[in-house]
Amino acid sequence: MTAPMRRSVVQPAVKGATAARVDSLPLDPPPFYLEREIRLPSSGLGISSVLPGLIILLGVRALLPGNITEIPSLFLLMVISLVVGSSYFAARFLAYWAVWLRVTRRHVPVNGIHPAARGELPRNGFLLVLLAPVCTVMPITWAALRGEAGFGPELWLAVAVMASISLRDLRAACRVLSIKSSYWIKETRFGLDVLKPVQEP
Numbered sequence: 001m002t003a004p005m006r007r008s009v010v011q012p013a014v015k016g017a018t019a020a021r022v023d024s025l026p027l028d029p030p031p032f033y034l035e036r037e038i039r040l041p042s043s044g045l046g047i048s049s050v051l052p053g054l055i056i057l058l059g060v061r062a063l064l065p066g067n068i069t070e071i072p073s074l075f076l077l078m079v080i081s082l083v084v085g086s087s088y089f090a091a092r093f094l095a096y097w098a099v100w101l102r103v104t105r106r107h108v109p110v111n112g113i114h115p116a117a118r119g120e121l122p123r124n125g126f127l128l129v130l131l132a133p134v135c136t137v138m139p140i141t142w143a144a145l146r147g148e149a150g151f152g153p154e155l156w157l158a159v160a161v162m163a164s165i166s167l168r169d170l171r172a173a174c175r176v177l178s179i180k181s182s183y184w185i186k187e188t189r190f191g192l193d194v195l196k197p198v199q200e201p
Helices: 019-024 047-063 074-106 123-149 153-176
Strands: 032-039 184-187 191-197
Touching: 032 153, 074 123, 074 153, 123 153, 123 184, 153 191
Parallel strands: none
Antiparallel strands: 032 191, 184 191
16 A cells, blocks of 8 residues: 655745755645545536525425515515625634634644644534534524514525525535544635644544
C-alpha cells in the first residue's frame, strides 16, 4: 500500500523569497495528509437546486388548493425569498466563525502550523456549520410566517427557497457523516477535502 499523499499548505510568498526556497518555508511540513476529495454539485442556479423547491410548491398547490385563495404581490414574494436566502447564508457564516474561533482556542499548532490556519474544521464542527442554518432559520421563518399568513403561499415559498439553498449542504452533511470524527474537513469550490491529521489521536 502506498503512503497517503501529503497536503501542501499554500501560504503567501514571503518578500524576497525565491521560488527555489518555497519548500524550505517554515510552514512545511503540513499538519494533514489529504485522505480523499468529495466532489459536490455546484451551488449555482442548476436544476438540482431548483427542483426541490418546485416539487414543494407543486405539492402544496395540488394537495391544498382550497387554502390558497389569494396570491401575494410579486414584490412581497421577492422580499420573502431575499430575506430567507440572506438569513440562511448569514446563519452559516456566523456558525462557521463561531466554530472556527472555538477550534483555534482548543487545538495547538502542529510543527508550528495551526490545523485551522486555512479554514479547516474538525468533522463534527463542520457538520454543525452545515446543519446550523436549517435548524435555526427554518423554524424561525416557519413560526413568523405561520403566525402572519397561516399556511399560505408566503410560507411555502420560504420552505421552497430554503430547500433549494440547503440542498448542497445537506448532501455534504450526508457524506461527512461517514468520515471518522478525528478527520478534518476543508471546503473548496469543487467540494470537500477530507484531511487526516499527521498526529492522529
